[in-house]
Amino acid sequence: MGTRVVGIRFRGAGKSYYFDPGTEDYKKGEKVIVETARGMEMGDVSFAPTIVSDEALKDTLKPILRKATEEDIRVAEENASKEKEALQICKEKVEEHQLDMNLVDAQFTFDGKKITFYFTSDDRVDFRELVKDLAAIFHIRIELRQIGVRDESRMMGGIGVCGQPFCCSRFLPDFQSVTIKMAKEQGKSLSPTKISGACGRLMCCLKYEQDLYEELSKFTPGVGSYVSTPDGRGTVIESNILLSNVKVKMDETEAVKTFQSDDVTKIAGGRARKGIYEAQKAHSQEETE
Numbered sequence: 001m002g003t004r005v006v007g008i009r010f011r012g013a014g015k016s017y018y019f020d021p022g023t024e025d026y027k028k029g030e031k032v033i034v035e036t037a038r039g040m041e042m043g044d045v046s047f048a049p050t051i052v053s054d055e056a057l058k059d060t061l062k063p064i065l066r067k068a069t070e071e072d073i074r075v076a077e078e079n080a081s082k083e084k085e086a087l088q089i090c091k092e093k094v095e096e097h098q099l100d101m102n103l104v105d106a107q108f109t110f111d112g113k114k115i116t117f118y119f120t121s122d123d124r125v126d127f128r129e130l131v132k133d134l135a136a137i138f139h140i141r142i143e144l145r146q147i148g149v150r151d152e153s154r155m156m157g158g159i160g161v162c163g164q165p166f167c168c169s170r171f172l173p174d175f176q177s178v179t180i181k182m183a184k185e186q187g188k189s190l191s192p193t194k195i196s197g198a199c200g201r202l203m204c205c206l207k208y209e210q211d212l213y214e215e216l217s218k219f220t221p222g223v224g225s226y227v228s229t230p231d232g233r234g235t236v237i238e239s240n241i242l243l244s245n246v247k248v249k250m251d252e253t254e255a256v257k258t259f260q261s262d263d264v265t266k267i268a269g270g271r272a273r274k275g276i277y278e279a280q281k282a283h284s285q286e287e288t289e
Helices: 070-097 128-138 149-156 180-185 210-216 276-288
Strands: 002-009 017-019 031-036 039-053 064-067 102-108 114-120 141-146 226-229 232-240 245-250 256-260
Touching: 017 031, 031 070, 039 070, 070 102, 070 114, 070 128, 102 149, 114 128, 114 149, 128 141, 180 210, 226 245
Parallel strands: 114 141
Antiparallel strands: 002 017, 002 039, 031 039, 031 064, 102 114, 226 232, 232 245, 245 256
16 A cells, blocks of 8 residues: 655755645646645645655645646745845844854745745854844744755855756755765775865765775775785785776785786785885876876
């Protein structure tokens, strides 16, 4: 058994939320009006009605109220216009109260009964007086929500070092954990400027190929491995997982030779030669020269 659901996404990229489509059919990209915990909202259909397991549903589904009309779209456009003005007013009030916070965005609910201001800050902020001032100006419910720098990049958008719009603001549904270990296993430079995104955190794309690198690394000896080759024994000083080859500093001749991973065998219990990192450094300098 399962439940018929439709996916709705709000404000561009981001997570899709399940809603009850009833007996209606909805197409991907259509705009609809729904009731959410934040209030009435307009969202985009991210996927047409489909059946999901009952275990995948954590809460009771809320129904889609209707397909968005031309009037609904006009109201949404008016709200978007008012958000820019509201953000500017809030910025002025933040300066007036001398609060250490960086405003990122302002969002009205579709029905105009609530406005949420998103901000980043290194510390907790006491914004109670700010909320009072804003409520007196807008005469609606005010919410201030502190977000992380990755969420800020998603909201603001921009162009990454690859020349493409940020993944987070374009298609990523959720942020996934990215670690420095992934950069090491993929042979990336560990310089923060080379592996960090505009948000200052490790680039999300390090996660994309990690499973492949982990699988291929099972068949390619890593740096420091003591191996047997067709030309004798030696220590791996460079490993190229994608090309499936390794550079080995030979025991007898001290020469550096390249072998395919299939042609070398890791010696169980073997250990790296003394001075392996010096050998790596010397080899890199030779290639540079």
